[in-house]
Structures are given as C-alpha cells and as structure tokens.
Amino acid sequence: MLDDLRDLYQEVIFDHNRNPRNFRKMEDADRQIDGFNPLCGDRLTLFIKLDDGKIVDASFQGQGCAISTASASLMTDIIKGQSEQEAQQLFALFHKMATGEQVDMDDLGKLAVLAGVCEYPARVKCATLPWHTLDALLKGVEEPVTTE
Amino acid sequence: MNKAVENIRPYDVDSIRQDFPVLHQQVHGKPLVYLDNAATSQKPKAVIDSLVHYYQNDNANIHRGVHTLSERATLSYENSRKKVQCFLNAASEKEIVFTRGATEAINLIANAYAQTLKANDEVLITAMEHHSNIVPWQMLCEKTGAILKVAPINDQGELILDQFEALISKKTKFAAISHMSNALGTINPIKQLIDLLHQHDIPVLIDGAQAIPHIAVDVQALGCDFYVFSGHKLYAPTGIGALYGKLELLEKMAPYQGGGDMISVVTFDKTVYSKVPYKFEAGTPNIAGTIGLGAALDYVNSIGLDAIAAHEDSLLAYATEQAKRIDKLRIIGTAKQKGAILSFVLDGIHPHDIGTMMDHQGIAVRAGHHCAMPVMDFFAVPATARASFAMYNTHQEVDVLMAGIENLIEMFG
Numbered sequence: 038m039l040d041d042l043r044d045l046y047q048e049v050i051f052d053h054n055r056n057p058r059n060f061r062k063m064e065d066a067d068r069q070i071d072g073f074n075p076l077c078g079d080r081l082t083l084f085i086k087l088d089d090g091k092i093v094d095a096s097f098q099g100q101g102c103a104i105s106t107a108s109a110s111l112m113t114d115i116i117k118g119q120s121e122q123e124a125q126q127l128f129a130l131f132h133k134m135a136t137g138e139q140v141d142m143d144d145l146g147k148l149a150v151l152a153g154v155c156e157y158p159a160r161v162k163c164a165t166l167p168w169h170t171l172d173a174l175l176k177g178v179e180e181p182v183t184t185e
Numbered sequence: 186m187n188k189a190v191e192n193i194r195p196y197d198v199d200s201i202r203q204d205f206p207v208l209h210q211q212v213h214g215k216p217l218v219y220l221d222n223a224a225t226s227q228k229p230k231a232v233i234d235s236l237v238h239y240y241q242n243d244n245a246n247i248h249r250g251v252h253t254l255s256e257r258a259t260l261s262y263e264n265s266r267k268k269v270q271c272f273l274n275a276a277s278e279k280e281i282v283f284t285r286g287a288t289e290a291i292n293l294i295a296n297a298y299a300q301t302l303k304a305n306d307e308v309l310i311t312a313m314e315h316h317s318n319i320v321p322w323q324m325l326c327e328k329t330g331a332i333l334k335v336a337p338i339n340d341q342g343e344l345i346l347d348q349f350e351a352l353i354s355k356k357t358k359f360a361a362i363s364h365m366s367n368a369l370g371t372i373n374p375i376k377q378l379i380d381l382l383h384q385h386d387i388p389v390l391i392d393g394a395q396a397i398p399h400i401a402v403d404v405q406a407l408g409c410d411f412y413v414f415s416g417h418k419l420y421a422p423t424g425i426g427a428l429y430g431k432l433e434l435l436e437k438m439a440p441y442q443g444g445g446d447m448i449s450v451v452t453f454d455k456t457v458y459s460k461v462p463y464k465f466e467a468g469t470p471n472i473a474g475t476i477g478l479g480a481a482l483d484y485v486n487s488i489g490l491d492a493i494a495a496h497e498d499s500l501l502a503y504a505t506e507q508a509k510r511i512d513k514l515r516i517i518g519t520a521k522q523k524g525a526i527l528s529f530v531l532d533g534i535h536p537h538d539i540g541t542m543m544d545h546q547g548i549a550v551r552a553g554h555h556c557a558m559p560v561m562d563f564f565a566v567p568a569t570a571r572a573s574f575a576m577y578n579t580h581q582e583v584d585v586l587m588a589g590i591e592n593l594i595e596m597f598g
C-alpha cells in the first residue's frame with residue numbers, strides 16, 4: 038500500500054536512519070554548529086575537524102526524521118577527505134537536486150538516493166538542513182542555523 | 186427543540202458529512218480522512234453559501250452608508266454579534282468584539298494591560314499554552330518589566346493544581362489559561378481556576394481556541410473576565426474570531442488600534458472614541474467572515490454542541506483503545522479530562538515521517554510541535570503526530586487511521 042512511497046523512502050534511507058554513520062559527539066572538533074528546523078523541531082549539531090583546508094573528520098548528533106538523519110549520515114561520510122571548496126560545491130549541487138533542478142546524478146554519488154524529496158515540497162528542508170548547517174559552518178558562522 | 190426531543194434523535198454522521206463538500210475527495214488515490222481538525226476544521230455548505238450570498242447580494246461597507254446594501258450588510262454583521270453573544274451566553278452583545286482570531290484577541294488584551302502593569306508584577310500562564318498564549322505575555326513583560334510565571338503540568342499533561350495555587354501572590358496581576366490544550370487535548374478545570382484567581386482579585390483570560398467546537402461555554406456561569414476563540418476551528422472561515430470581555434473591563438480599556446469605525450468625533454485636537462465594542466474594531470472588518478461565523482454557529486446549533494461532544498468523545502475513546510494495541514505507539518497527553526485529540530509518538534519513527542506516510546494513505550494528521558514547543562520539551566520529544574476529531578469523523582475513519590499507522594510501522598521495519 039505504501040509502495041509508491043519507495044521513491045522517497047529507499048531502503049538505503051531506512052538503513053542510514055537505523056544506523057546513522059558518524060553519529061557521535063566530537064570532543065576535539067575544530068568547529069561545531071547547531072542546525073534547527075523550527076517547522077518540525079528537527080535539530081542537529083555538526084562537528085568537523087580541519088587540516089590545511091581539508092575536512093579530515095565529520096560527525097553529527099541530534100534528533101530528526103528519517104530523511105534528515107539519512108541526509109546527515111550520508112553527508113558526513115561523503116565530505117570526509119574533501120576540501121572546504123569541494124564540500125561547498127557539493128552542497129550547491131545537492132541543493133539543486135533536492136529542489137528539482139536538472140543535475141548529473143553521477144556527480145552526486147550516494148547522495149542520489151535523496152533525489153526523491155524534490156517531489157515532496159514539505160520535506161525538502163529535511164534533506165537540506167544538514168547541508169545548510171555545513172555551509173554555515175564552513176563560512177565561519179557561529180549562531181545556530183535555521184531553515185526558516 | 187426541547188431536550189427530550191433532541192435526545193431521541195440519533196446522531197447521523199452520514200448526513201452531517203453530506204454537508205461538508207471538501208470531505209468527498211480522494212488524496213493520493215485514497216478517500217480523504219481529515220483528522221487535522223485542531224489546526225482548522227472544514228466548512229459546511231451553509232457557511233460557504235453565506236459568503237457567496239453576501240458577496241452576490243449584500244456587499245457593502247458597514248456602519249457607514251444609509252443605502253440599502255450597507256444597511257443589509259450592517260444588519261447581518263451585527264446579527265452575527267448577537268449569535269456569538271448567545272453562543273457564549275454573554276450578558277450583552279456589547280461584550281463581543283470581533284477580531285481576526287484567538288491570537289489577535291489575546292494580543293488586544295495584552296496590549297490593553299500593558300498600560301496597567303508595572304515592573305515585578307506577575308502574569309500567570311500554564312505550561313501547556315499555545316505559543317499565541319505565551320508570546321504576547323512575554324512581549325508585555327518585556328515592555329513593562331513584569332515577570333511571566335508558568336504553572337507546571339504532570340506526566341499525564343494535567344495542570345498541577347496546588348502548584349498553580351502556590352504561584353498566586355499579591356504580585357499576580359493577570360492570568361491567561363487555555364480551556365483545552367491543542368497539543369495534549371487536556372481540558373483544564375477552568376471554573377475552579379477562575380474562582381481561585383478571583384478570590385485574589387486577579388483578572389483572567391481563557392483561551393478557548395480548542396474548546397469552542399467541543400465544549401458548551403457559558404461565560405456568565407464561568408465568570409471569566411475574557412474569553413477568546415477563532416472561528417476557523419468552529420467550522421467558520423479563517424480570519425474571524427471573537428473576544429468576549431466583561432463590559433466594565435472593556436469600557437475601562439484603552440483602544441487597541443486607531444482608525445475608522447472606532448471613533449465618534451475626530452478633530453486634530455482631540456478624538457473621542459466610539460463606545461464598546463466598536464472602540465476595538467478599527468477599520469473595515471472581515472464582514473464576510475463575520476457573517477460566515479454567524480452561519481457556522483447556526484449550523485452547530487442545529488446539530489447541538491452536546492450531541493457533537495458526545496460523538497467526539499466516543500471517537501476519542503475508541504481511538505485511544507485501538508491505539509493501545511499498537512506496541513510502538515505512545516500517547517502524549519493522557520489527562521482524565523480530555524477533548525478529541527490523540528497526540529502520539531511511535532518508537533523509532535519521527536513524526537515528520539509519520540505525516541508524509543499518512544498523507545500517502547489519504548490521512549491528514551498534523552506532525553510537528555503544534556505551536557507548543559515547551560510542551561514538546563516537557564515530554565522530551567521533538568514533535569508528535571496528532572489526530573484530532575470533529576463532528577463529521579467516523580469510527581471507520583479511526584480504523585483507517587490505525588491501519589495506516591500499522592502500515593507505516595511495517596514499512597519502517
């Protein structure tokens with residue numbers, strides 16, 4: 038009965054929701070920041086460690102829906118080893134995908150499993166919250182980020 | 186109709202459903218099951234027709250023209266005031282002020298009271314208030330240096346009465362309490378609270394936004410100083426609501442906004458304000474909405490609020506019993522006195538996911554913090570899913586709701 042929801046809720050998303058990767062507090066983080074979606078109450082704290090302009094470690098904690106948890110889990114995995122600039126480019130690409138713009142899915146790698154959200158306007162912010170939070174963190178913002 | 190006759194007429198939910206055009210549609214290929222009534226209710230045809238009738242036949246500004254259309258519009262507008270007066274059993278129609286809704290009515294009072302409060306005076310509210318019965322008081326406190334006191338709730342979501350009483354002191358200058366909580370369904374013992382506050386000469390505002398479609402309100406019996414509600418939760422259009430205030434208090438209060446309709450004489454030296462309630466109704470009001478509110482009250486009266494309440498209580502009891510069979514489900518808000526609201530969380534499944542998955546099955550429930558973030562914090566949940574019932578919901582829809590929940594639990598694995 039819920040089969041047609043599978044384009045949004047792919048098995049990978051359930052998997053990341055059940056076992057989020059990098060879900061831990063980072064005691065020795067170089068930067069950390071809170072992200073908040075006031076509409077639904079989702080919140081997360083994002084931690085990163087930088088070395089010479091490279092993201093050498095990334096982790097998160099918080100409470101969110103399956104979409105935002107999976108998105109944070111996938112994001113923290115994929116940005117590890119990237120330069121700040123690469124991560125920001127990926128954010129721009131991800132944002133395009135989530136809002137339904139044409140992008141080359143190959144450039145998105147594993148993140149493509151979240152492409153389905155563009156069909157669910159109320160859920161786009163769930164997927165993009167971790168990325169907006171990362172973007173602010175890389176820009177050196179310290180106040181909590183909100184999606185509103 | 187006398188009570189005896191009313192009692193033998195069975196509650197005919199099918200015929201009631203026929204009066205609500207919006208209910209007869211499919212969403213994602215499934216029949217719509219609308220269970221977001223605490224956010225806003227659907228409108229019966231009688232209300233929709235009243236708007237069309239007004240715009241097609243009587244549209245004119247009120248209290249201004251001597252022409253026929255203006256007189257008709259004014260008459261219908263003022264008739265709605267009488268209907269609200271009757272619905273709340275207020276002593277005089279002058280005690281009914283039309284506002285955009287509960288929120289504006291609370292802001293009106295908070296602004297009026299801004300002039301009487303001093304630093305270190307206290308305003309008392311409860312931990313289960315909607316943001317609209319928190320923020321205006323915070324703003325008032327910021328302006329005046331007064332202090333906001335919050336009476337706590339217990340794990341069932343009930344107000345803790347002795348702690349409420351303990352917070353009352355000589356410093357308490359105002360209290361604002363919801364009649365029924367939108368996040369938990371709790372119905373507060375407002376008569377008892379009003380009496381207690383009045384023993385200390387503290388004026389009290391009751392936020393009736395949730396209670397109004399479920400509980401018969403008699404403001405004279407309650408003795409509250411102010412009672413506010415929104416029409417849209419009572420089958421009326423959005424953008425219209427009312428403030429009831431005791432006449433002597435309304436007369437003492439300064440106006441809220443300045444403009445046309447709220448004055449009797451204006452010169453550049455001095456303005457004389459109109460009498461109540463017009464003093465508080467600056468500018469051209471929501472005339473059509475006010476007429477729609479009158480039509481909604483007629484409709485509710487034709488079915489009977491007591492009969493509606495009995496039907497909704499039976500839906501809530503059935504839903505609560507069915508919900509208890511689902512292992513992963515936890516009900517948030519288990520007060521003994523509860524209105525037709527079932528707020529719940531599912532173990533390991535975020536309410537936002539519940540909302541999307543329910544929508545996919547044609548079921549409209551609310552997922553979120555319900556404009557009551559402090560309540561969410563108290564129960565240590567980020568949000569809840571909420572099914573809320575109205576006069577047109579059925580027991581079969583409760584079955585669909587429960588099956589929908591089972592389906593999504595299965596999908597989550």
Ligand SMILES: Cc1ncc(COP(=O)(O)O)c(C=O)c1O
Nearest residue numbers: 286287288315317367394395415
């Ligand atoms: C208890 C309570 N108070 C106040 C309000 C505010 O009503 P409105 O937004 O119609 O002004 C609501 C609406 O959700 C409510 O549930």
